[in-house]
Amino acid sequence: MTTNRRRSPREAAAGLLHRSARAAILKAARSPRIERWVSAHGMRLGARRWVIGETLDEVVPVFRELNSRGLGGATGLFDDDAHDADKIAALQAAYAAIIERLGEERLDAYVSLKLSQLGAHVDPHSMHASMRDLAARAARFDMRLRVDMEQSALVQPTLDLYRRLRGEQVDNVGLVLQANLRRSEEDLQRLLDPAFNVRLVKGAYLEPPAVAFQRREEIDAAYLRLLRRSLAGPGFTAIATHDGAIVEEAMRMIRELAVPRERYEFQTLYGVATALQQRIADAGHPLRLGAPYGPTWFPYLMRRLAERPANLSFFLRNALR
Numbered sequence: 001m002t003t004n005r006r007r008s009p010r011e012a013a014a015g016l017l018h019r020s021a022r023a024a025i026l027k028a029a030r031s032p033r034i035e036r037w038v039s040a041h042g043m044r045l046g047a048r049r050w051v052i053g054e055t056l057d058e059v060v061p062v063f064r065e066l067n068s069r070g071l072g073g074a075t076g077l078f079d080d081d082a083h084d085a086d087k088i089a090a091l092q093a094a095y096a097a098i099i100e101r102l103g104e105e106r107l108d109a110y111v112s113l114k115l116s117q118l119g120a121h122v123d124p125h126s127m128h129a130s131m132r133d134l135a136a137r138a139a140r141f142d143m144r145l146r147v148d149m150e151q152s153a154l155v156q157p158t159l160d161l162y163r164r165l166r167g168e169q170v171d172n173v174g175l176v177l178q179a180n181l182r183r184s185e186e187d188l189q190r191l192l193d194p195a196f197n198v199r200l201v202k203g204a205y206l207e208p209p210a211v212a213f214q215r216r217e218e219i220d221a222a223y224l225r226l227l228r229r230s231l232a233g234p235g236f237t238a239i240a241t242h243d244g245a246i247v248e249e250a251m252r253m254i255r256e257l258a259v260p261r262e263r264y265e266f267q268t269l270y271g272v273a274t275a276l277q278q279r280i281a282d283a284g285h286p287l288r289l290g291a292p293y294g295p296t297w298f299p300y301l302m303r304r305l306a307e308r309p310a311n312l313s314f315f316l317r318n319a320l321r
C-alpha cells in the first residue's frame with residue numbers, strides 16, 4: 001500500500017471541497033434548530049440507512065436479517081456520558097436488557113459500550129462492578145462485551161479495568177486500540193495473549209500531537225503495523241475500517257500469515273461503505289456491522305455525513321421529493 005504519493009491538482013481540489021463540505025456539516029451539527037428538524041424528519045428522509053433504529057425492537061429484526069446473510073452485529077446505546085448515579089444505573093440496566101435480549105434471541109451479535117456511560121468520569125469502583133455484572137450476564141450466552149475506546153485520557157483507566165477483570169478470570173471482554181495514538185503499539189505488545197480480543201480502529205477523537213499522530217499517512221502506517229502484529233499474535237483481531245486500501249492489505253496479510261477464520265473478522269458501521277462490505281463478504285471473510293441505536297442519533301448521523309459529504313445528496317434528494 002503506497003501512502004506518500006503526491007496528489008494531482010484535481011485530487012487537491014476535490015480534497016478542498018470535501019473539507020469545506022465536512023466543516024459545513026459539522027457546523028450544522030451544532031445548530032439546535034437543525035437538530036430539532038432532522039430529529040423530527042430525518043428517519044423518514046433516509047437516516048435509517050445509517051441509524052438502525054431508536055429501540056431494541058427495531059434492532060433485533062435487522063440483526064436477524066444480517067445473520068441470515070452470514071453477517072454479525074454489534075450494538076450499544078448512543079447516549080452520551082453519564083455524570084450522575086441515576087443515569088449510570090439507568091444505562092447499566094439498559095445494557096443488561098440488551099445482553100439478555102440479544103442472547104435470548106440467539107443472535108450472532110454482541111454489545112459494545114463506552115466506559116463513560118458506566119461512570120468512568122464519576123466512580124471507577126461502581127464502573128468495575130457494572131462491567132463485572134454485564135460480563136457475567138453476557139458469558140451466560142457465550143457472548144462478548146466490547147469496551148469502545150474513547151479520548152486518550154480514558155485509555156489507561158480502560159486498560160487498568162481490563163487487566164483487573166482478566167485477573168478475576170473474566171475473559172469475554174474485548175478492547176479497542178486506536179492507531180492514531182502513539183502508545184497503542186506498546187499497549188498491544190503488552191496485551192497480546194490468547195484471550196486478547198482487540199478491535200483495531202484509526203481513532204475517532206481529536207488528540208494533540210504529543211499523544212497522537214496527526215497525518216493520515218502516519219495513522220495508516222501505524223494501523224498496518226498494529227494489524228500485522230495482532231494478526232501474527234495469538235489473540236483475535238477485529239479489523240474495523242472503511243478504508244478499502246487497508247482492507248486489501250489486511251486480506252493480503254491474512255493469506256500470508258495463514259490466519260484462521262476463528263481469529264479475525266472485518267468490522268464496518270451499519271450502512272457505511274456498503275460496496276466495501278459486499279467486497280469483504282464476497283471474498284468469504286467474516287464481517288460484523290456495528291450499529292448503535294437509541295433516540296439521540298442526530299450527532300451520530302451528522303458524523304457519518306461529515307465523513308462522506310456525498311451522502312448528504314442522498315438526504316437532500318429525499319427532502320426535496
Ligand SMILES: Cc1cc2nc3c(=O)[nH]c(=O)nc-3n(C[C@H](O)[C@H](O)[C@H](O)COP(=O)(O)OP(=O)(O)OC[C@H]3O[C@@H](n4cnc5c(N)ncnc54)[C@H](O)[C@@H]3O)c2cc1C
Binds near residue numbers: 205
Ligand atoms: C465497527 C467500528 C467501531 C469503531 N469503534 C471505535 C472506537 O471504539 N473508538 C474510536 O476512537 N473509533 C472507533 N471507530 C471509528 C474509527 O476510529 C474511525 O474514526 C472511522 O472508522 C473512520 O476511519 P476509517 O478507518 O473508516 O478510515 P478513513 O480514513 O476515515 O476513511 C477511509 C475511507 O473510507 C470511506 N469512508 C469513511 N467513512 C465513510 C462514510 N461515512 N461513508 C462512506 N464511505 C466512508 C471513504 O472512502 C474514505 O476515504 C470505529 C469504527 C468502526 C468501523
